[in-house]
Amino acid sequence: MTTARRRGRPKGESGSRDLIVAAAEHEFGEHGYDGATIRAIASRAGVDSALVHHYFGAKADLFAEVIGIPLRPDIDVPAILQGPRDQVGERLVRYVLEAFERPEVRRRGVTVIRVAVGSKVMSQPLIGFLSRELIGRIAGTLGTPDAALRATLAASQMAGLLMTRYVVRLPPIADAPIDELVARVGPTLQRYLFE
Structure with missing residues (x-):
């Protein structure tokens, strides 16, 4: 049996x-x-x-x-890029900032940023992940000869914004409403990616 x-x-x-x-x-x-x-x-x-x-x-x-990446930009950002092209910059900024307003995402996200900046051992794998899974995917959708540079410029803008708002907490960026940051930073991302 x-x-x-x-x-x-x-x-x-x-x-x-x-x-x-x-x-x-x-x-x-x-x-x-x-x-x-x-x-x-x-x-x-x-x-x-x-x-x-x-x-x-x-x-x-x-x-x-x-x-402990609290967001999955490798999954979420390609969906954002599928929407109306003239709104991609603003949607990217809104996606990241609204996510970081959630306490569990902010806590883990700030930790990841600090580790990336302060630990050479873990910064290299993080750079590899972002290069392949985020920047590479964004660049692949742009279809321009300078697509990698454009995607990296957009990523650097967002990294600086996250560092300033959530790690350093530099006023007035730390206190600015999300809608205002979306309106001001979104067009910059849009220009980096598409103009």
């Missing part, structure tokens, strides 16, 4: 998720975002690479988990 297999997670895998995250921290720290592979992370964790995909999906998902 054969016993039917139970559905769900196989026995003995309760700590696998934590092992995968710890292994990914090491791999991203040693090899950067581009150099780290799911196969190497799985090997370091002592699990099959299919289990890594089971828990986290793609490498971007695992990286977001490891460093």
Whole structure:
């Protein structure tokens, strides 16, 4: 008589998720975002690479988990770029600022910014993630020879705004209403991306 297999997670895998995250921290720290592979992370964790995909999906998902990225610009920004082109700059600024107004996003986001600025070990994987998953995707939609520069300029504008408003808390930017910042910064992003 054969016993039917139970559905769900196989026995003995309760700590696998934590092992995968710890292994990914090491791999991203040693090899950067581009150099780290799911196969190497799985090997370091002592699990099959299919289990890594089971828990986290793609490498971007695992990286977001490891460093605690509170937003998924690699998923959300392409959707913003699909809308009316003349409003992309304002929609990008609004998306980021409204997200950072949520306390859990702000707390984790400020931590990620501080780590990126203060830790050489973790700044390189973060740069790789942003270059490939955000800037590369934006540049891919622009279709211009200088698309990478345009996307990077837009990203630098947003990084400066986040640093000024949420990390340094420099008045009056820290206290300005979101609508005012959208109206002032949105056209700059629009110009960087499309003009």
